[in-house]
Amino acid sequence: VTLQTNYPGHDRQYRLRREAGQSGWDTADGIAATLTELAREFDSPHTPKSGDLLEMGCGAGDLSLFLASRGYNVTGVDISPFAIEWAREKTAEAGIQASFHVGDVRDLAAFADASFDLVLDGQCLHCIIGEEDRTAFLRSAYRVLRPGGVLHLRTMCGDPRTPGLQDGFDAETRCQIRGSVAVRYVGYPDVIAHEVEAAGFEIREQRILRTTGEDMLILDAVKGAPQ
Numbered sequence: 001v002t003l004q005t006n007y008p009g010h011d012r013q014y015r016l017r018r019e020a021g022q023s024g025w026d027t028a029d030g031i032a033a034t035l036t037e038l039a040r041e042f043d044s045p046h047t048p049k050s051g052d053l054l055e056m057g058c059g060a061g062d063l064s065l066f067l068a069s070r071g072y073n074v075t076g077v078d079i080s081p082f083a084i085e086w087a088r089e090k091t092a093e094a095g096i097q098a099s100f101h102v103g104d105v106r107d108l109a110a111f112a113d114a115s116f117d118l119v120l121d122g123q124c125l126h127c128i129i130g131e132e133d134r135t136a137f138l139r140s141a142y143r144v145l146r147p148g149g150v151l152h153l154r155t156m157c158g159d160p161r162t163p164g165l166q167d168g169f170d171a172e173t174r175c176q177i178r179g180s181v182a183v184r185y186v187g188y189p190d191v192i193a194h195e196v197e198a199a200g201f202e203i204r205e206q207r208i209l210r211t212t213g214e215d216m217l218i219l220d221a222v223k224g225a226p227q
């Protein structure tokens with residue numbers, strides 16, 4: 001089965017969410033909870049404590065701005081021009097340095113090989129559907145990392161727990177289908193870990209974070225130094 005996708009459709013979602021008074025992709029409370037988790041995850045000995053960081057699927061920039069305030073040199077990329085404009089506004093308001101680009105995580109075309117120390121999956125990989133696109137995501141993350149650089153994944157996994165994800169979830173493809181479009185992929189942790197290794201990474205640490213929402217796979221993987 002070839003599943004239909006609509007990645008640019010996220011742009012409309014951001015417009016609607018901003019009109020509805022939301023703080024970003026998530027509510028203010030949701031963002032605060034994610035940032036608390038992220039801070040804990042970044043305490044891991046496997047996570048570089050400084051350097052050049054790229055957030056894939058940064059949206060309105062909430063995770064990126066938090067990490068920039070902790071001293072990383074942050075770049076964010078997202079397919080939604082509306083979200084990127086929103087992220088730039090927030091950056092200016094906060095008086096923080098970070099740069100945001102419109103682009104596709106499947107090629108990261110604007111970024112040179114080996115230009116980041118840390119790549120954060122900004123809860124974007126679970127939006128990427130099908131083997132070809134998911135491989136493209138992971139291989140572009142690998143390409144832009146320096147040898148020894150780290151990929152930090154935060155991606156939904158396992159069986160859907162909330163009505164928001166159960167609605168339209170197809171157990172066979174493990175995708176949530178809206179209309180005729182596959183909007184989320186929620187794989188089992190071992191399957192996702194296998195995809196990461198197939199893209200060339202060495203996994204350093206993985207665990208499942210049980211939240212009030214969906215289970216999240218938190219995984220750190222390294223781009224090995226050239227032999």
Ligand SMILES: C[S@@+](CC[C@H](N)C(=O)[O-])C[C@H]1O[C@@H](n2cnc3c(N)ncnc32)[C@H](O)[C@@H]1O
Nearest residue numbers: 007010025057058059078079104105122124127
């Ligand atoms: C669940 S949102 C998370 C946003 C933000 N990182 C956060 O945690 O608040 C996933 C993001 O991935 C972006 N995205 C989806 N497909 C993409 C693609 N092919 N290229 C770039 N960004 C994409 C969406 O626009 C959306 O901003």
